[in-house]
Amino acid sequence: MRLSPAVRVSRYFMPTMRHDPSEAQIVSHRLMLRAGMIRQESAGIYSWLPLGFRVLKKIEQIVREEQDRIGAHEILMPTIQSADLWKKSGRYDDYGKEMLRIEDRHEREMLYGPTNEEMITSIFGDHAKSYKNVPLMMYHIQWKFRDEIRPRFGIMRGREFLMKDGYSFDLDAESGRKSYNKQFLAYLRTYARMGLKAIPMAADTGPIGGDLSHEFIILAETGESEVFCDKALLEFDLTKTAIDMDDADAVQAMVDKVTGPYAATDEQHDQTAFEAEVPEDRRVTARGIEVGHIFFFGDKYSKPFDAKLTTADGEQVLVQSGSYGVGVSRLLGGIIEASHDESGIIWPESVAPFKVALINLRQGDEGCDGVCEDLYAKFQEAGVEVIYDDRDDRAGVKFSDMDLIGVPWQVIVGPKGVKGGFVELKNRKTGDREELPADAALAKLAE
RNA sequence: CGGGGCGUAGCGCAGCCUGGUAGCGCAUCUGCUUUGGGAGCAGAGGGUCGUCUGUUCGAAUCAGACCGCCCCGACCA
Structure with a gap:
């Protein structure tokens, strides 16, 4: 799916x-x-x-x-089964109260399958x-x-x-x-x-x-x-x-x-x-x-x-x-x-809801918005699942939320970095951070 | 099912003992100021106080019943 x-x-x-x-x-x-x-x-x-x-x-x-x-x-x-099946194996009685038993409109005995x-x-x-x-x-x-x-x-x-x-x-x-x-x-x-x-x-x-x-x-x-x-x-x-x-x-x-x-x-x-x-x-x-x-x-x-x-x-x-x-x-x-x-x-990458959290530290700032929108599009093109925190909110809120939901990588875009031509890449698990050009971060995460 | 506890705003809680206009923090909304790790000021909205019955002039508050949820135990992917 x-x-x-x-x-x-x-x-x-x-x-x-x-x-x-x-x-x-x-x-x-x-x-x-x-x-x-x-x-x-x-x-x-x-x-x-x-x-x-x-x-x-x-x-x-x-x-x-x-x-x-x-x-x-x-x-x-199906989730719903007929009691007849279970009567045949003898488990209808054995299973006891753990089995959720229900009755349909014709008063037939049914159950929500436990197995x-x-x-x-x-x-x-x-x-x-x-x-x-x-x-x-x-x-x-x-x-x-x-x-x-x-x-x-x-x-x-x-x-x-x-x-x-x-x-x-x-x-x-x-x-x-x-x-x-x-x-x-x-x-x-x-x-x-x-x-x-x-x-x-x-x-x-x-x-x-x-x-x-x-x-x-x-x-x-x-x-x-x-x-x-x-x-x-x-x-x-x-x-x-x-x-x-x-x-x-x-x-x-x-x-x-x-x-x-x-x-x-x-x-x-x-x-x-x-x-x-x-x-x-x-x-x-x-x-x-x-x-x-x-x-x-x-x-x-x-x-x-x-x-x-x-x-x-x-x-x-x-x-x-x-x-x-x-x-x-x-x-x-x-x-x-x-x-x-x-x-x-801290999600392992294989089951993480997203691979990358893109954090815009200054929503509304032309430079930050531009870099983020560009990266957001490019991550999608590269097939990297990304969640973009574009909320007009404080940095601390975004850091905390992204740490909380455990996305393995954070790409942090702030005014300082934008001026200097870099973004910050943070590994959720190790906490390691590095500053690198946006393209380099993209290339690294798209591997 | 036995034992214990809880139910008051989205979340966390106070108020209940001793009945008398329902409160606090966070969150939400508006405005201004802020802006690299959960901001500040000013204002606003949001509640059948789990339900029902009773006691009372009056019940979130007292009593009873019921419902829901949590914890400990026996049981389980």
Whole structure:
């Protein structure tokens, strides 16, 4: 989806706040409200304002690209589902009060979907009948609703949230593992592209057993659970390694490499094993935020939905499946928790709402206006997303707002610079500034 | 759902105890002066005090019920 390439702050809807709203406790919630990215509509339910929407879409797009890269196909299933589907799997009763149940005008039982295993299994099962139809992966990025007992932390644990959920379909468990592995690596790439260090941790596999369930955790002080891992995992960078996703052995080797070192959430943690496996100086104990969960569940859903495939030998077997979730909206909060300072958000360039903030320090000054308008047009021509602060306001207001919303680069145009033939380029993250001619700044940012 | 707290202008809050014309800071609008890190002066607009019921001559203030929101706990992408 295409986002507008450039906006003027004077014509934008960006209700920034100078003070912290009293209801926000954690950093990401406070900053998202202050930056005018979201607005709470109800407990755990938010409207996405222009700035927040842009970031949400950028994150969504990265998730999408990495799913496409491993050959998963995007679909879109509805938010509202029929209770019948869930009665078939038995989860209509199991899910309890977290499921938002509604009734239509004909008094049919419906629900706002908390996830889509039932639906995708019935879609697949109705149309795929042969071993020739697999392996197959499909995913969608859709709003979900879980009626949390106590929503909190803003977007991090809302009731309505945007989630990518993917599903794999295979003829047997061995092939299923290959699909699982592909998703595993896709997840590492996805998070890395957002500037996050996500650590896969073995998760509870429930009644199915096996080793095919991982939670992806990013480290942040405000994390909901305590996690323990080998420091080696923090130093590993998958994006630096080229790998052929169709080479099952290479993929497995990579997964083994990343799952080798000790890593566990408090639920799975074994202190004795931790101390035995990891030298003291490499033991990391921190708090983590779960931003993804992948799970191979075999025939758990294919059985009730009777989703069977005919093998090459003419036998009927239940399809083997897994599901792969990414909390897309939660990631905004996660990224902010991991990347901010006293002044506000520091977006990694890959998800930043704009790459450049163009700041006119003297709106109405012929020279400043001229340089800014010229740069504004040229950034657009160069395909650089730019937000131009053209408000007739004090410099301090603009500096603060642009720092707050976390745009990676600021191009500052003031009367002194205009006279001297230069603009100032500031890096939001490092705070480094340099003075250089406008053309040079343009060239540097257009790279 | 248990425990705690809050609801007064867009945001942050005071007023409530002890009932009597609804206030402050920031933000907004107008004018002048300012102009490289959230300006100064002067003026202006903005409120069914969460809702309902009661007590009272009179309720933001007292009582009851309800609704909403926040925090702690059990639960979760």
